[in-house]
Amino acid sequence: MTRQRIEIKKIANTAARQVTFSKRRRGLFKKAHELSTLCDAEIALIVFSATGKLFKYSSTSMRQVIERRRLQSERIDGLEGAPSVELQLESATHSVLSKEIAEKTQELRQLRGEDLHGLNLDQLKQLEKLVQGGLSQISETKDERFLKEISTLEKKN
Known part of the structure; x- marks a missing residue:
């Protein structure tokens, strides 16, 4: 059974x-x-x-x-x-990167001539040197391209 x-x-x-x-x-x-x-x-x-x-x-x-x-x-x-260790690391990395983005955005505004009211005289002079150095590099690059274009046109004729 x-x-x-x-x-x-x-x-x-x-x-x-x-x-x-x-x-x-x-x-x-x-x-x-x-x-x-x-x-x-x-x-x-x-x-x-x-x-x-x-x-x-x-x-x-x-x-x-x-x-x-x-x-x-x-x-x-x-x-x-409690957040996990990985989450804490990601949060810390996010925080650092957010601060860096904010700083770079501020620098870019200042290079454009915006948001200058918080800068002292030394900072303004340093910014002026940066802008002048960038402007001279732009002018040199522009002149080189003009010369290349002129030489290309002369070769065609």
Whole structure:
């Protein structure tokens, strides 16, 4: 005679339900004991019956296991609230790059002759030298291109 598969649903007969609860509770506790013995695991198992009676099993001290669970939960909650190391690094990099972009944008405005009111006399002189150096390079490049264009036109004629 083989075992039959039963449908998992609430057992209607109260007496049959109590017998099944007792048998399965013993089986559950036995499996918990086997797991703790075979795998050296700390196990705490708490079961309340339908009547409210408490049944418990613990491979070590029930208080130790519950306290360990509480500490683990707090540690995980603390990690979820804190940003990851990668996120902190990305945030720091983003902050540095944002500052650099703001500085370069300000420099570009000043090279265009905008936003000069915050500069002192030395800074204005330095900016003037930069602009003059850039202007002379632009003039040299423009002159070279004119000469190349003239020589190209002369070769065609």
